Amino acid sequence: MNKKNIDKEGIFIRRDKSESKVCNNKEIKVSVICITYNQEKYLKKALDSMLSQITNFSYEIIIHDDLSTDNTRDILREYENKYSGVIHVIYEKENMYSQGIDFVASMIKESAMGKYIALCEGDDFWIDEHKLQLQFDALENHPQCDMCACRGCTTTEDGLYEVSEIRPAEFDSILSVENVICGGGQYLVTAGLFFKKSMYDEMLPFEKIIPLDYAQQIKGALRGGIYYIDRKMAVYRRYAGGSWTNDVLKNKEKLKIQWEKEKALLCQLNIDTKGRYSSAIAERMKAYIPFENQLEEHNEEISKVLFGLCENIYIWGRGRRGASLEDYCKKKHIKVTGICDVINTDIGGVSNAGNLICHTDEVKEKAYVILASNRYAYMDLCKEGIEAKVLDFEQYMPWG
Secondary structure (H helix, E strand, C coil), X not given: CCCEEECCCCCEEECCHHHHCCCCCXXXXXXXXXXXXXXXXXXXXXXXXXXXXXXXXXXXXXXXXCCCCCCHHHHHHHHHHHCCCCEEEEECCCCCHHHCCCHHHHHHHHHCCCCEEEECCCCCEECCCCHHHHHHHHXXXXXXXXXXXXXXXEECCCCCCEEEEECCCCCCEEECHHHHHHHCCCCCCHHHCEEEHHHHCCCCHHHHCCCXXXXXXXXXXXXXXXXXXXXXXEEEECXXXXXXXXXXXXXXXXXXHHHHHHHHHHHHHHHHCCCCCHHHHHHHHHHHCCHHHHHHHCHHHHXXXXXXXXXXXXXXXXXXXXXXXXXXXXXXXXXXXXXXXXCCCCCCCECCCCCEECCHHHHHHHCCEEEECCHHHHHHHHHHCCCCEEEECHHHCCCC
């Protein structure tokens, strides 16, 4: 029986497999799923990284555009025409994300022809032309695993500078269900996920609560763990325009709603697995304690650490931890000279907490004390051996 696909208007139609065969009339082994929305600045790099893969099998690229209003669709049409045997695009007539529709699951179940699924959103990209082959071989050789992940990193929006590593282990290994649950949605780089399509044959109740890659990761680990390749092959752009990060993580109200859904997901997971992972789930629930509350719990210790330090204090990091640290310092009347981040944008401007946004080079030169809001920044600054006293503040807000 021919499999189904979503047509240009988002309606499922039958499509003959021969339309997607990439080379030498081989059967499609991998379907790459890509979702896009207003990502004209990043899309070509993402598509080129998918098309550059060197494999001994055929693969297809299925793209879902969620009614972009910029030039994303023009770029998609250009690539679709040029690579008509590989790329297939779904052009929605209305935005699916805003309606809470899990179109990714529909694409995988009804459209994908491959035995395996690889993910890469339109603002992310791959940096290893052997990625698909390595992950394909890994799952073929480890049939007890349903999912494979790889080492990755986050970069600045322009993709030029690495901000942090996404590396759950320092060697190839199998990641346990407990580690995946405790790690949260950012434990693995989404663009590095590669899994069996059969994962979607039957969806458990917890998967249906909210369509997140966190749920995918947990499901991928349940049967035999996730096979992890410690080779950097995928990149996640930090705060790219049109991304989920911009839409949710920077909006406290949306984030609160998101957290409630994630907690509901974990509660249902506990039911679905009959309490087998209750300890890991309880540990993960701590991640939904706001950073401000976590800092307050360590107030006495922080006061001792900062005692006598009152000049040229800078905060390093403008993410959620950095913003929470700013609010904490303001509430505790800790004078902050400025704040910076490796992305080095909005220099000379003012943060939401009223602090001057400085360039990282200026901070390294002038700071007497640097409050590193995350562990990655702390370790990097320590390696540089700068004169400033660098304090690790992630230890006071570890859950998140």
